[in-house]
Amino acid sequence: MNIQFLGATGTVTGSKYLLSAGSAKVLVDCGLFQGYKQLRLRNRERLPLHPSELDAVILTHAHLDHSGYLPLLVKNGFKGKIYCSEATFELCKILLPDSGHLQEEEASYANRHGFSRHSPALPLYSEADAVRSFAFFSPVRFDTDFQVCEGLSAHLHRAGHILGAAIVSLQSAEATITFSGDLGRPNDLIMLPPSLIEKTDYLVVESTYGNRRHDSADPAILLGKTIRDTAARGGVTIIPSFAVGRAQALLYAIHLLKAGGDIPAALPIYLNSPMAVDATEIYHKHRQDHRLDYQQCEAMFRTAKIITSVEESIALNQRQLPMVIIAASGMATGGRVLHHLKAFAPDPRNTILFVGFQAGGTRGAAMIAGADAIKIHGEYVPLRAQVSQIDNMSAHADADEILDWLSHFSSPPRQTFITHGEPAAADALRRRIEEKLHWSCRVPDYLESVELP
Ligand SMILES: [Zn+2]
Secondary structure, three states, X not given: OEEXXXXXOXXXXXXXXXXXXXXXXXXXXXXXXXXXXXXXXXXXOOOOOOHHHOOXXXXXXXXXXXXXXXXXXXXXXXXXXXXXXXXXXXXXXXXXXXXXXXXXXXXHHHHHHOOOOOOOOOOOOOHHHHHHHHHHEEEEOOOOOEEEEOXXXXXXXXXXXXXXXXXXXXXXXXXXXXXXXXXXXXXXXXEOOOOOOXXXXXXXXXXXXXXXXXXXXXXXXXXXXXXHXXXXXXXXXXXXXXXXXXXXXXXXXXXXXXXXXXXXXXXXXXXXXXXXXXHHHHHHHOHHHEOOOHHHHHHHHHOOEEEOOHHHHHHHOOOOXXXXXXXXOOOOOOXXXXXXXXXXXXXXXXXXXXXXXXXXXXXXXXXXXXXXXXXXXXXXXXXXXXXXXXXXXXXXXXXXXXXXXXXXXXXXXXXXXXXXXXXXXXXXXXXXXXXXXXXXXXXXXXXXXXXXX
């Protein structure tokens, strides 16, 4: 076997691993690069092989940095099958067209206002391209072996993280290789803990929080205090969040805060996303994939008024009243949250609260670093609102939790590749694994190709 790292090296975005076994060629994850411009430009580079040469794609989960390149792969000639869990397929059916739609919108906005250096600005792919990719999906069950192509079988284990997320193991005649995907947390409010893996010859493990330990304080306490304090000064709490998955976890936490009297029961909560309604059904349908029962799911959805129309979304920006708005995207790289930031970031009564990892080069990372203005749609918006972050609500395992997950392997993999982390995080995790577990580790470079004997 041979693995080539086509993304998630030195960054948490662009996950794409090309695995070759004999004549078989499979891509594990097919994500978009996000954040720094030099990373985003890679979305427009050619892959080292023609997409038609690929036998299959296997997705660990639906987040766009793992799935968002698929429509382009199909547009450029991919003809194989896309394997993933049922819930991942259902989430992709919501997320990929939305991603195409946002890219079309951004391109047309840039063309109308003339702030793109490319003329005309072209989207990477359209909503219609995304819909065309659905025909290639072939959802599979968790915990069951399936044939990927001649000489290669695979198995999805539950990863926690978000609905449908999987740890993927692939087996050829010579060896097994396991991809952690994004590893969830042992005690998540909604998601189940990641499955324990006993054995693999090669391991590719994520390192988003490879140099950090999540605060042990209950994140709900900080969430409650932030929302309460902001409302008390007449402010709006804006929570940039991925609309499917993280948003639901937030709503459940807010439901518990309201039920416990920690925040005012009458405080309006809005989930502003055209995708949110569809997500409701998916949570009900995949109850075996998470911890909530029917009543808890219902309570979670009743917590927020769901805003789907553009008119209602714009209307929210006119009201400076205590409220909470949850809107995508989670790193403020695009989506409706940008319009809310334009409207609410200049007012010091308001709070912008981040609950997920903020990749370098994103507006989210800049705001947390203390920027006094953010560039949105070509113009600078002053940032006077309070900016805070609750790391502990993250859907990613921290360094201790990753180490703990690794310590359940019965024998060390021959080689462990550490990916999906910014350089300091990946290197810190490498050092910890080498020192604590004495495993052979390596942090691969972009486009590096490694033989797996
Ligand atoms: Zn993810």
